[in-house]
Amino acid sequence: MIYLDHAATTKTAPEVxxxxxxxxxxxxxxxxxxxxxxxxxxxxxxxxxxxxxxxxGAEANEIYFTSGGxxxxxxxxxxxxEAYRDKGRHIITSKVEHHAVLHTCEYLExxxxxxxxxxxDGDGLVDVEQLKRAIRPDTILISIMYANNEIGTLQPVKEIxxxxxxxxxxxxTDAVQAYGQLPIDVAACHIDLLSASGHKFNGPKGVGxxxxxKKAKIRSFxxxxxxxxxxxxxxxxxxxxVGLEAAVKRVYCSVEDSFDEIKRKTQEEKCSCSxxxxxxxxxxxxxxxxxxxxxxxEQEIPGAMLNGHRTKRxxxxxxxxxPGVEGESVLIMLDMQGICASSGSACTSGSIDPSHVLxxxxxxxxxxxxxxxxxxxxENTKEEMDIVVGELARIVGKIRxxxx
Numbered sequence: 444m445i446y447l448d449h450a451a452t453t454k455t456a457p458e459v460x461x462x463x464x465x466x467x468x469x470x471x472x473x474x475x476x477x478x479x480x481x482x483x484x485x486x487x488x489x490x491x492x493x494x495x496x497x498x499x500g501a502e503a504n505e506i507y508f509t510s511g512g513x514x515x516x517x518x519x520x521x522x523x524x525e526a527y528r529d530k531g532r533h534i535i536t537s538k539v540e541h542h543a544v545l546h547t548c549e550y551l552e553x554x555x556x557x558x559x560x561x562x563x564d565g566d567g568l569v570d571v572e573q574l575k576r577a578i579r580p581d582t583i584l585i586s587i588m589y590a591n592n593e594i595g596t597l598q599p600v601k602e603i604x605x606x607x608x609x610x611x612x613x614x615x616t617d618a619v620q621a622y623g624q625l626p627i628d629v630a631a632c633h634i635d636l637l638s639a640s641g642h643k644f645n646g647p648k649g650v651g652x653x654x655x656x657k658k659a660k661i662r663s664f665x666x667x668x669x670x671x672x673x674x675x676x677x678x679x680x681x682x683x684x685v686g687l688e689a690a691v692k693r694v695y696c697s698v699e700d701s702f703d704e705i706k707r708k709t710q711e712e713k714c715s716c717s718x719x720x721x722x723x724x725x726x727x728x729x730x731x732x733x734x735x736x737x738x739x740x741e742q743e744i745p746g747a748m749l750n751g752h753r754t755k756r757x758x759x760x761x762x763x764x765x766p767g768v769e770g771e772s773v774l775i776m777l778d779m780q781g782i783c784a785s786s787g788s789a790c791t792s793g794s795i796d797p798s799h800v801l802x803x804x805x806x807x808x809x810x811x812x813x814x815x816x817x818x819x820x821x822e823n824t825k826e827e828m829d830i831v832v833g834e835l836a837r838i839v840g841k842i843r844x845x846x847x
Contacts, residue, residue: 445782445827449643449759450592450620450818455686456645462689463647466682474679475670484681491688498695499637499654500628507653507671508684512619514664515638515653516543516586518675519615522661523584523636524551527613531581537561537569538803539596540588541617545799548586561587566752567596567804575606584613589621589637593800593816594751595760597621604633613659619643619651623694624726624757635659641683646690650683694722725821729759732819732828736761739832744839750801750814759819764801764810768842773815776838782831785816 446454466487472480474488492503509515520534536548538560548558559577561569569587585607590597600616607614615636618627622637623644629637636659640651655661655674665675733756740747740763750762765773770786777784786798797811806814817831 445823445831447817447819447823447831448783448785449820450757450816451785452642452648453645453820455642455647456690456693458693459646459686459689463682463686466685470681474681484679487681487685487688488679491684491691494688494696495652495691498627498691500630501654502657504672505654505656507655507675508679508687509651509653509675510649510680511642511651512541512617512638512640513543515640515651516541516615516617517547518653518664519636519638519655520544520547520551520584520586522664523613523615523659524554524556526659526661527583528556531579531583533557533559533579533582534584534586535559535561535574535577535582536586537563537588537598539563539567539591539593539800540586541592541619544586544588544617563596563803565805566755567591567594567750567800568752568755569598569603571599571602571606574603578606578610578612582610582612584615586615586617589616589618589627590624590757591751591800592620593798594762594804595620595756595818596752597625597755597757600634601632607635608633620757623690624759629654629656641687641690644690644694647683647686650680650687652687726758728821729819729823732823732825733759733761735825736817736819736828736832739828740835743832743836748806748810750804750806757818761817761819762814763817764806764814765839766810766813767846768813768839770813770815772842773835773838776842777815777831777834780834782834785818786814 466484470483472484474481474484492506495506496503509518532555534548534551534556536544536558552558561573561577563569585603587598587603589600604614613635614633616634617638619638619640620643621627622639635656637654642648663674665677667677670677670679737749741749744765746766748764750764751760774784774786797808798814801811801814
């Protein structure tokens with residue numbers, strides 16, 4: 444099997460699984476209990492917050508654990524509206540956001556919120572000048588993703604954050620595809636809320652986090668007990684949280700770093716060293732494979748159209764349209780050869796509608812339906828890319844010939 448769908452999910456790393464196991468069978472106490480067994484779980488949760496906060500330049504009490512990116516996005520948008528609706532009811536987002544943001548915006552529109560959906564250019568980039576013009580006195584939130592989950596384009600997050608800060612507007616970014624891939628400094632980028640999900644960077648499924656800046660005065664999302672300082676009720680998923688921390692440390696922390704050493708580093712040191720040498724080499728490997736795959740596809744498959752920015756994109760993301768074929772047919776035939784790929788977001792699998800992201804960058808419905816996404820991981824090899832290009836060229840050619 445050649446797995447090229449890392450944007451959908453990643454294999455849980457062995458050390459992550461190993462870190463979780465004791466919290467199923469030995470340290471299984473409820474983190475809300477006062478006895479020793481419960482305290483062990485509570486301390487594990489606290490340590491995980493400290494580790495994650497250290498990678499963002501945040502404080503531990505600004506990290507809230509969730510079930511993943513979708514919950515984090517929902518929490519960010521709905522809670523900001525509830526807390527700030529007396530100030531205004533206008534939100535700005537983009538037309539290429541994940542459906543966790545777009546569908547939440549649609550829900551909020553039914554509650555009386557006005558949403559401005561920004562256009563993007565042919566590479567998927569938000570126009571910051573259009574963003575500035577969209578800001579109104581009643582704008583309470585700007586929500587723009589860090590990196591697009593379909594075409595991999597990286598948004599000018601720092602510039603957007605500065606604009607939001609200068610206007611006194613909260614800024615949320617869906618960083619589900621970026622966290623674990625790129626160094627992120629929430630202070631330097633003026634990010635007030637940030638969503639992330641563990642299974643995108645070799646952590647377990649069903650656990651993620653929402654960073655909430657202390658300046659964002661938002662309310663509870665789930666009501667019940669006093670977990671997460673009363674903002675998100677429910678018994679903590681301690682094994683998942685421990686696994687999430689292990690995945691974070693695998694990416695962002697040197698193996699010799701203790702928790703205290705991580706906290707003592709200046710933010711400049713964290714930013715310059717946040718992706719350890721091993722992971723930097725992994726990312727460079729993914730980027731090399733990405734560029735090699737793009738080059739070979741463009742050379743060997745006539746009419747192939749690269750989707751997304753050529754350089755301002757995630758290191759492992761490749762997305763092409765192949766006019767004259769159906770992307771779903773290509774995926775089925777690739778699967779028959781043991782190659783796993785996708786046509787876009789796993790959350791929209793089975794939808795007959797063309798990708799809203801590809802339509803937003805100017806692709807026709809037919810071109811959008813002909814697209815496939817190949818997302819790479821560190822275990823992929825150049826030899827696998829050669830196999831994939833050969834099979835892809837054969838399949839696209841066969842489908843096109845059958846339609847003549």
